[in-house]
Amino acid sequence: MESNFGIYIHIPFCKQKCFYCDFPSFAGRERLIDSYLAELSREMELTALKYGQDGKMAPYTVYIGGGTPSLLDTAQLARLFSAANEHIRFDQVAEFTIEANPGTLTKDKLRLMKASGVNRISIGVQSFDDNCLKKIGRIHRAGDAIECIKLAQSLGFYNISLDLMYGLPGQNMDTLKQSIEQAIALQVQHISVYGLQLEDGTVFARQQAMGKLQLPTDELVENMYDYIAATLPAGGYNRYEISNYALSGYESKHNSLYWQDVPYLGFGAGAHAYWQVNRYENPTNIDAYMAMVRRGEILSNIEEKVDEKAHMEEFCFLGLRMTKGIDKEKFRETFNKDIYAVFGDGIKEMLDKGFLQEKDGALSLTTIGMKYGNIVFGAFITGE
Known part of the structure; x- marks a missing residue:
């Protein structure tokens, strides 16, 4: 197995589902976390035995996303990292990322991440305006995000990415500028900025259908886009992808694999894989996913045969x-x-x-x- 591939590990648990989110993530299912981690480890084991070398996979990048990986307590995070180390050779991993929410990240969890080899943290901030955060269903406040980023920096994390959004309910040009300026002032290495998309099945989609969602005008959203595209490069963040900006040398290695037609393996409920020119997807339902792994099935559900x-x-x-x-x-x-x-x-x-x-x-x-x-x-x- 070549090392020119990525691994994505999905943690589908959230404290609260954000109003815009259509990712495979679930609130109130924490009782399943321990069982889920056991099946996640088993899925990695079966894949490593089939496609790895000496029973281990040797990827270029590893990315733990969600959901909210930082919702796991320290013991559960330790189990997750132990399973990853058991089935993945980290000596060749150039980038090991974990996503985190400021509302669930603690000093102990950060220390464990650091000790476990995580060298990049992606923090879902979305906005540094408390009114915006409340309107989109985030569990944290702006002060939590600032404190969390500074704590990670103090503990030796020198590759931190922030997610921000624009076109949000209650957002205006002043609050967007405040968020962008705050992100730059925090001297993080990477900033992703996404325009709000109304996805089927989300709280926002239902509100829109009922005429209860008040969004910025198209003209204002376009002005926000123009401001972002001008301000972040002026602040030293090179735009290397439509929604992603980074200081030189800090472009996301893992996400770049997706954009460069490089294969990747996905583990967990709702995870996707691009392997041997086919696209695969795991069941989104957590129970269905765990049953699949118990049956010993891996890379079994072909989403698309890529002709x-x-x-x-x-x-x-x-x-x-x-x-x-x-x-x-x-x-x-x-x-x-x-x-x-x-x-x-x-x-x-x-x-x-x-x-x-x-x-x-x-x-x-x-x-x-x-x-x-x-x-x-x-x-x-x-x-x-």
Whole structure:
């Protein structure tokens, strides 16, 4: 097994479900955590025995996400790290990330993370405005987030990422600016900023259907986008992907695998894998997931068989998310075809409109193209 792949481990437990969230996560199911951790370890063991070397997997990156991994108590976190170490060779892991919520992160948990080899923490802040946080269902307040980040820095974490959001209910330009300025002032290494998307099945989607969700106007959301895209680079954070900014050298290695057509394994309820040119997904339901593992099934539920057409399209969609764009030579090496022979008409149209640019052997989004990325992505759908 090559080490050029990533591992994602999903912890589907939350103290409270955020109003915008459609991820596979569940509040009030803490009684299942210990059983879940046992099956999670078993799933990793079965996969390592089948695809690993000497019974262990040797990935390039490991990412523990959720849900809220920091909801686990210290004993449960210790079990999680022990299981990971039992089935993963960490000597080749370049980046080991864990997500955390300021409302559930403690000094003891941070110390355990540090001692267990975690070298990157991704903290879900979303906003530094208490009114916004309350309106989106977050359990923490701005002061908690600031205290949490400073505590992590004091304990020797030098690769910290913050998640922020814009276009939120109750958010205006002043509160957005306050959040961006606070993130920069905290001198974290990485900042992700996502526009609110109304997803089916969420509290916000139900509120919208009832006419009870008051959102910023489209014009204000566009102004927020422009402010973010100008301010973070001015503060030293290079934009390397549509929603991600980092100090030089601190780009997310794990997430970059997703955008560069690199395989990854996923463990846990609702986790996805991209392995041997197929996409797999585990059951989202926690009980169904645990039953699957007890049956000894791994990489069994094929979400999508990735044929060449789908592979080429996805290669381009994901590549365009990154500012460096689609490497034309890598496309040729992967598919034994020239990218213009497949997508030439769409590429020419996007170049003419100024949404796409060609330089340094790559096709990449322009500044305006970044803003309207979905239009450009549509040019890389080939039809039948």
